[in-house]
Amino acid sequence: MAGDDGGSLFDFDQATYDADEKVKIICLGDSAVGKSKLMERFLMDGYRPQQLSTYALTLYKYSTTIDGKTVLVDFWDTAGQERFQSMHPSYYHKAHACIMVFDVQRKITYKNLTNWYRELREYRPEIPCIVVANKIDADMKVTQRNFNFAKKQGLPLYYVSAADGTNVVKLFKDAIKLAMSYKQNSSDFMDEVLQELENFELEKKEGTSDKEDDLLQEMDQQLA
Ligand SMILES: Nc1nc2c(ncn2[C@@H]2O[C@H](COP(=O)(O)OP(=O)(O)OP(=O)(O)O)[C@@H](O)[C@H]2O)c(=O)[nH]1
Numbered sequence: 001m002a003g004d005d006g007g008s009l010f011d012f013d014q015a016t017y018d019a020d021e022k023v024k025i026i027c028l029g030d031s032a033v034g035k036s037k038l039m040e041r042f043l044m045d046g047y048r049p050q051q052l053s054t055y056a057l058t059l060y061k062y063s064t065t066i067d068g069k070t071v072l073v074d075f076w077d078t079a080g081q082e083r084f085q086s087m088h089p090s091y092y093h094k095a096h097a098c099i100m101v102f103d104v105q106r107k108i109t110y111k112n113l114t115n116w117y118r119e120l121r122e123y124r125p126e127i128p129c130i131v132v133a134n135k136i137d138a139d140m141k142v143t144q145r146n147f148n149f150a151k152k153q154g155l156p157l158y159y160v161s162a163a164d165g166t167n168v169v170k171l172f173k174d175a176i177k178l179a180m181s182y183k184q185n186s187s188d189f190m191d192e193v194l195q196e197l198e199n200f201e202l203e204k205k206e207g208t209s210d211k212e213d214d215l216l217q218e219m220d221q222q223l224a
């Protein structure tokens with residue numbers, strides 16, 4: 001569970017002052033692939049996260065402890081913008097890792113990964129990116145299928161279900177570690193993740209308004 005490793009909202013204010021590290025993780029993918037459900041499944045499992053909501057953007061704040069260090073994580077989620085097949089540049093600004101989601105039940109969402117990935121690399125050429133095949137609960141057979149996009153790009157692929165929780169905690173914990181290792185200029189953890197996925201065994205277990213621009217700026221300031 002998300003709260004078991006020291007992650008909590010309770011001591012968030014204190015954690016803000018004590019934090020050793022702060023990272024920003026963004027979520028990309030077509031509408032209705034399950035981006036928000038995934039966040040909610042991870043973050044609300046055990047406690048209530050602080051949440052700033054607007055029509056188009058939600059910022060989830062999360063604090064955890066890794067190797068004795070307090071880490072603050074800002075997860076950025078989006079709704080509505082992805083129908084333009086493009087995100088505002090501020091969304092990518094200073095991001096340390098990306099979670100890129102498609103829906104195993106809708107091929108178009110898999111095809112569109114190419115576009116999302118192209119845009120991500122325009123703004124953030126180097127950050128770690130995890131490809132996420134969501135909704136595997138609807139058809140477990142998909143986990144045997146090859147989704148070559150991830151392999152071709154040299155990216156880790158996680159089979160998950162926001163509905164039943166399969167691999168969700170692992171996905172987010174690995175994303176945080178990847179973001180941290182990117183910030184510390186190390187590729188070690190990415191190598192580890194790719195290696196592990198090679199021996200993969202399924203565990204049982206997206207134009208903004210001025211208002212949104214202001215919010216994005218505010219968020220950037222918080223992160224500075
Ligand atoms: N079966 C199944 N349905 C899911 C899963 N994850 C999400 N859904 C459903 O898919 C729909 C879309 O989920 P959201 O989390 O709102 O998708 P989103 O990517 O945030 O969509 P936007 O906010 O429009 O960009 C909802 O009806 C969810 O209940 C899953 O793992 N399995």
Ligand SMILES: [Mg+2]
Pocket residue numbers: 035036037077078079
């Ligand atoms: Mg959403």
